[in-house]
Amino acid sequence: MRATVAAMTHCEGAATLVALAMSPTVQLLFWLAALAAAVVLLAFILLQIRRRMLSDAPTGGAGAELTLEDIRRLKQRGEISEREHRVLRAAAMARLGVEVDQAKAADDDDEAGSPEDDAATDPPDERRAAPGYDLTGEPLPGPSDEGPQQPRNGAGPNRGKADGGDSGSGTGG
Structure with missing residues (x-):
C-alpha cells in the first residue's frame, strides 16, 4: 500500500x-x-x-588589396591620376612594411609633376566662371544704353513717373 x-x-x-x-x-x-x-x-x-x-586590418578577401603591379596597370590605363597613383603606391608600400625614402619620394614627385598639375586635371570642388562669362561659358550680357531694365508689367519704383507723374493712387497732393 x-x-x-x-x-x-x-x-x-x-x-x-x-x-x-x-x-x-x-x-x-x-x-x-x-x-x-x-x-x-x-x-x-x-x-x-x-x-x-x-578595424584597420585587411580583410584578406580576394581582390581586397591592390598590388604594385595592379596600381601600375591602373595608372597606365588612365583609370587613376598621378596623385592617386602616388597615394596608392605609398599605401601598398606601407602595407608591405617598406619605408619609402623621403628623398626618393621627392624625386618621384619631381618626375611626376607638381601637385598644381594634378589640381588642374582634377575636377574643382566649386565651379567658378571666368570674368565676363557665366558657368556655361557663354558671355554675360553687356551694359545697355537704356539703363537697368524695368519689369514689363509696369510694377516697380518708376511706374508713376513714366506715365505722367500721377500713378492714380490718390496719395499725391
Missing part, C-alpha cells in the same frame, strides 16, 4: 508541474526569456560586424 501512495504522490507532483508549466504566466516568462536571449545574441553579432568593419 505504501508503494501505491508513493506512486500517487509522484504522479500528483508531475501533474502539478505540468499544470504549472501550462499556466499563462509561465508561458509569458518563457517567451520573454527567449526574446531577451535573442536580443543579446543579435547585439553580440552586430558588435562583431561593427568591430570588423571599423
